[in-house]
Structures are given as C-alpha cells and as structure tokens.
Amino acid sequence: MPIRVPRVVSLREVAPLLSEIFETEQDVLNLAFDDSEVSVHPSLLCILAAIEHVRPSSVRLLLDSAIGADHQLVQSGMLNLLSEATSTQAATSDPTGRYIPIQYVTDAKTLGNFVTDFVPILHASPETSQAVSYVLHELIRNVLEHAGNSSGAYVCADTSSDGVVRLGVADFGIGVLKTIRRSHAAKDEQQAISLAFQPGISGSSSNFGGDDRNGGAGLFFMKAIAAVSKQPMAMVTGRTVMGFTASQTSAAEVNPSLDDDDVQWTSLSTDFVGTAVGVDLMIGGEQQFEELFSEVRQAYSLSVQAGKKARRRARFT
Amino acid sequence: MRIHSSAGPFAGDKDAAAHIRETYVKVSLAKSQDVVLDFAEVEFATQSFVHALIASVVRSDPDALDHIEFKNCNSAVKQVVEIVVDYAQAEFD
Numbered sequence: 001m002p003i004r005v006p007r008v009v010s011l012r013e014v015a016p017l018l019s020e021i022f023e024t025e026q027d028v029l030n031l032a033f034d035d036s037e038v039s040v041h042p043s044l045l046c047i048l049a050a051i052e053h054v055r056p057s058s059v060r061l062l063l064d065s066a067i068g069a070d071h072q073l074v075q076s077g078m079l080n081l082l083s084e085a086t087s088t089q090a091a092t093s094d095p096t097g098r099y100i101p102i103q104y105v106t107d108a109k110t111l112g113n114f115v116t117d118f119v120p121i122l123h124a125s126p127e128t129s130q131a132v133s134y135v136l137h138e139l140i141r142n143v144l145e146h147a148g149n150s151s152g153a154y155v156c157a158d159t160s161s162d163g164v165v166r167l168g169v170a171d172f173g174i175g176v177l178k179t180i181r182r183s184h185a186a187k188d189e190q191q192a193i194s195l196a197f198q199p200g201i202s203g204s205s206s207n208f209g210g211d212d213r214n215g216g217a218g219l220f221f222m223k224a225i226a227a228v229s230k231q232p233m234a235m236v237t238g239r240t241v242m243g244f245t246a247s248q249t250s251a252a253e254v255n256p257s258l259d260d261d262d263v264q265w266t267s268l269s270t271d272f273v274g275t276a277v278g279v280d281l282m283i284g285g286e287q288q289f290e291e292l293f294s295e296v297r298q299a300y301s302l303s304v305q306a307g308k309k310a311r312r313r314a315r316f317t
Numbered sequence: 318m319r320i321h322s323s324a325g326p327f328a329g330d331k332d333a334a335a336h337i338r339e340t341y342v343k344v345s346l347a348k349s350q351d352v353v354l355d356f357a358e359v360e361f362a363t364q365s366f367v368h369a370l371i372a373s374v375v376r377s378d379p380d381a382l383d384h385i386e387f388k389n390c391n392s393a394v395k396q397v398v399e400i401v402v403d404y405a406q407a408e409f410d
Contacts, residue, residue: 215401217368217404312379
C-alpha cells in the first residue's frame with residue numbers, strides 16, 4: 001500500500017510524514033505524489049535521496065499520469081535521481097527560479113561551486129541569498145566533517161510563493177549520537193541533539209569551546225539564524241526528529257539550550273541512517289544580513305558562560 | 318594576507334583557514350611581526366572559518382589581538398569576527 005504524500009508538506013509537516021513512512025516495514029518505499037503542482041519541503045527530498053543512496057531502488061515515486069516540466073519532482077531533479085518512478089519527464093530550465101535541483105556535494109570545493117552556481121538561481125533578495133549561502137556553507141561543512149567515513153551530502157532548496165527559501169541537507173553518515181559520543185556523554189539521541197545545538201559543544205573535542213578547528217557553534221548559529229528570521233528548523237537523525245519553532249514575538253529569542261525552546265520531538269519506528277537538517281529562511285527587506293548577525297552575536301554572548309568580559313577587541317581597518 | 322586568494326568570496330573552507338593560521342598567523346606572531354588579514358572582496362565569512370583562523374591564537378593569548386589587523390571587512394564579516402573574538406576569550410565552566 002503506497003503512502004500518499006500530501007500536496008503540500010511544510011517543514012513542520014515532515015516529522016509526522018516521516019513517522020508514517022518509517023512505520024512501513026517494506027523493503028521498498030512506495031510514495032504516491034499528486035500529479036498536479038506539489039510543494040514538498042526540500043529536506044524530505046534530501047532524506048529520500050539519502051535513503052536511496054544507501055539502499056538503491058528502495059524509494060519509488062508513484063504518479064498516476066505524466067507530469068509537467070514544472071512539477072516539483074521534475075524541477076528538483078528527484079525523478080532523474082531515483083531509479084524507480086512511474087513517470088518520467090525531462091527537466092527543463094525553471095524560468096521562475098524557484099528551485100535548486102538536488103545535488104550531491106562531497107567536499108569543500110564542490111560546496112563552494114554549488115553555492116556560487118546555484119544560490120543566485122533562487123532569485124531571492126540579496127540579504128536572503130547571503131543568509132542562504134552562509135547556512136549552506138555551515139550545514140554542509142558540518143556534514144562533511146562529522147558524517148564519518150561516508151562522504152557527501154544531498155542538498156536541495158527552493159523558494160516558496162511567499163519568498164521563504166527552504167533548505168534541506170541530508171547525509172548518510174554516523175548520525176549525531178555517535179558524533180557527540182566521541183567527546184561527550186549523551187544518553188540518547190534527544191540529548192545528543194540538544195548537546196549538538198548548545199554553543200561550545202563539539203563532537204570533536206571534550207573541551208567546552210571546542211578546539212582549534214571547531215568551536216561547537218555551527219548548529220547554534222543555524223538555530224539563531226532561524227530564530228532571528230522567525231522561521232522553523234528541524235533535524236532528523238537515527239530515530240529522532242527535532243522540530244524547532246521560532247518565537248513570533250517582536251524580540252528574537254535565542255536560547256542556549258533546546259530545553260528552553262519551543263521544540264517538538266518525534267520518535268521514528270526505524271532508523272534514518274545519517275543526519276538531515278531542514279531550515280527555512282527569509283530575511284526581510286529592512287533586516288540586513290549583517291543586522292541578523294548582530295542579533296546572533298548578542299544571543300551568543302548571552303548564551304556562553306563568561307567569567308569576565310573580553311579584554312581585547314578586534315582591530316578593524 | 319588576502320583571504321580571498323585562499324578562500325574566495327565565501328570564506329567557509331576551514332582547511333584554508335587552518336592553513337593561514339599555521340603558516341602565516343602563528344609564524345608571524347612568533348617572529349613578533351604584525352598580522353594583516355585582508356578580507357577585501359570577501360562577501361561573508363562563516364563562524365567556522367573565522368574560528369579556525371584565529372580562535373586558538375586568541376584563546377591562548379588574547380594580547381595577540383594587538384598585533385592582528387582585520388582589514389577591509391564588510392559589516393557581516395566584522396560581526397562574525399567579533400563574535401569569534403568574544404567567545405574565544407570567554408571562560409567556560
């Protein structure tokens with residue numbers, strides 16, 4: 001019995017859909033999509049791509065009839081990526097500039113090329129594009145560093161009709177629990193995720209504040225950016241889904257701990273092998289990218305325990 | 318040191334940052350020479366990049382900042398540099 005994918009799947013709706021998907025114990029995931037226009041969060045597409053990467057021919061997209069060139073499954077590249085689909089349609093360039101087709105990024109160079117080549121396609125505002133580039137760099141770098149022996153990550157993005165840029169990244173690595181446990185005690189995936197988002201905690205070092213290569217701040221920055229731009233963020237790893245909802249009050253709330261955030265935890269019945277992150281971004285017209293970082297900086301300063309104020313300042317010329 | 322030459326307009330490659338740190342920043346400071354990190358043409362720098370570039374140097378000796386010049390930083394890069402400089406000097410329990 002195929003799973004019917006709703007026509008619209010926002011980031012908040014990915015968790016319940018994943019629960020349904022992972023409850024099936026079949027070797028092949030049969031996912032039925034609407035033939036007409038669909039809007040599925042790119043993070044779900046990346047998760048499906050990662051599953052397919054680990055188990056080829058295990059994800060099957062079902063469509064009742066031929067779909068148009070502007071269908072999301074075409075424009076996102078999913079039809080070409082998955083070997084099992086009941087409909088085929090050659091992708092054509094997307095004149096609306098809404099999609100970054102799903103890409104497999106393997107190292108810093110391909111990441112850099114990806115950001116340079118594809119972010120402009122989104123036709124987002126300059127401020128949003130900067131934020132998108134920043135988030136992509138940090139998210140994928142995080143993956144490339146922490147995923148373990150497996151290499152690479154799937155990344156996909158699109159722009160919704162109201163101007164929100166939706167990003168998805170998924171790897172098929174060792175997952176957050178194993179990564180964090182390399183240097184910190186974590187009793188379960190939920191605690192591991194909470195630690196991973198806490199500033200100063202890095203899987204590469206048991207020292208608070210990280211080491212010379214990792215400050216343990218990347219995921220916290222991602223959350224802060226989502227919080228400041230009042231957009232959601234989610235992480236899937238193993239059998240746990242973390243869904244972060246930003247406060248919609250005028251003042252951004254960036255808490256050091258997920259325990260103090262509006263977070264919904266969802267348990268999956270089977271493992272997602274790896275880690276996936278989804279985040280929505282929209283930097284408003286009046287809010288500049290640098291202003292966003294000013295707010296992030298304030299949040300970070302308040303979040304990190306400091307015995308004394310910084311004695312030295314950076315010198316800019 | 319022109320950061321753009323090693324890292325491009327989106328400074329996010331930590332390996333590049335670590336290389337600059339080890340071969341230029343630390344070497345120069347050890348020789349009591351001033352360090353100039355020129356961010357001209359760099360549109361943004363990730364926190365991870367700047368951390369790999371300077372955090373350990375600042376953490377081990379905050380006075381080193383008196384000998385490090387961050388040049389031609391746009392506002393976004395400045396914010397990230399200041400964040401890293403701040404937390405590199407923070408004390409963690």
